[in-house]
Structures are given as structure tokens and as C-alpha cells.
Amino acid sequence: MTRSDRFKEKFEFFADALMPGPYQCFLCDEEDMIGDDGLCDDCRAKLKYYPNPTCLAPLDDITVGLQYSENIGSAVMRFKKSGQKEYAGFFTQYLSVPKEWQADILVPVPMHPVRKWMRGFNHTELLAAYLSSAVNIPYSTRLLFKTRNSAEQKTIKDPAVRRRNIRGSFTCDPRVKGLRIVLVDDVFTTGATVYECAKVLKRAGASKVYLSAVTSPAH
Ligand SMILES: [Zn+2]
Known part of the structure; x- marks a missing residue:
């Protein structure tokens, strides 16, 4: 040669x-x-877009992009479990933040630090980062924390057990007081996790808590 x-x-x-x-x-x-x-x-x-999701207190409003399907579910798995980070950009196109929310900040649904360390990243942080540059609203990973490493919600079928499992798992920074916050998540299932996040944020004085999620099965 x-x-x-x-x-x-x-x-x-x-x-x-x-x-x-x-x-x-x-x-x-x-x-x-x-x-x-x-x-x-x-x-x-x-692809099916998600019809108007039902929103219960303490959340103030919800937007969901896509109706959950097997295809979408396996794409979510490739993103969060196999670490194919290119899915962040793909999924972000189905996240939205309505203007009338007048949101101050985006907050990804937090993962316990041990789980994040094991997985190497938190996929909702990536979604929040991409969404932040798309809608020009800042995001923060320093306002809401998962302090208890509860069992994965996905493994629990009964909604009441899901609520019990997640209770007391989150804490937040007092700086959330007065803020209009958008929680960012991939799949909105029973909502036990995001309702618990909203409860903690509202208790600390957040003025509004919204949810922007990529996909949800029909409710
Ligand atoms: Zn295709």
C-alpha cells in the first residue's frame, strides 16, 4: 500500500x-x-393528534401532542432507555406552550439523581432544553427535585398505588414563588407524577403550573 x-x-x-x-x-x-x-x-x-386533555387541579392546563400508539411507545423507549438523544428534537415538535399561559419558566419532570446517573441523562431535561430554544422561554433543572427514589410508575398498574408510590417524592426551591411554570414530560399516563409535582410547586407558592407532554393514551 x-x-x-x-x-x-x-x-x-x-x-x-x-x-x-x-x-x-x-x-x-x-x-x-x-x-x-x-x-x-x-x-x-x-399519526393522531391528541384531543383536548382533561385537566384537574392542582394543574392549571395541559397540552398533549400525540395520541399514544405502539410506534410512539417504542420511539419513547429508544429515547429514554437506549439513549438515542436525536429523539429529543423529534419529540419536541409535538410539545407546545400556548401564549396565553404567559409562562415564566419550563421545568422538566425530574429524575432521582441515582437513576439519572445509571441512565446517563434525564430525557425530560433534553426535551425542556429543546423546547426552551423553540419557544424562547428559559428552563431550569434547579427548581424541582426528585428526592426519593420511588419504584418506576410504569411498573404499577393501580392508579391509587401509583399516587401512593410517588407521594412525598419531590421537593422544590422556594424561588418558584409567584412563577408560572410549565412542567415538561414525555408520556402523560395517569398523571400521578405530574399532579404530585404540581402540588409541591403550588404549596411553595407557584402561581400557575401547566403541563406540556408529548403523548398520552386515550383517557
Ligand atoms: Zn415511518
């Missing part, structure tokens, strides 16, 4: 490493007809 062959081989390696791979649909891995939204025509046609 000549010196120039070796150079070429090296260069090609770098070219391959730097070139983005073929674009794939975020939901089915199809490589054809991918739009700016990261979806193929088929998946886009099947």
Missing part, C-alpha cells in the same frame, strides 16, 4: 464518520420519503 493509498483510506474513514447516514423515519426506520418532521408518509398519515 502506497502512502497515498493509506491517506485515501484514512480520509474515507473520516468522510464516513462525518457524513450523516441515510435519514430514517423516527417511527419505522423506513428510509424513503422522509419529511422535515423525520417521518415517512405512512407514519405521518397514521
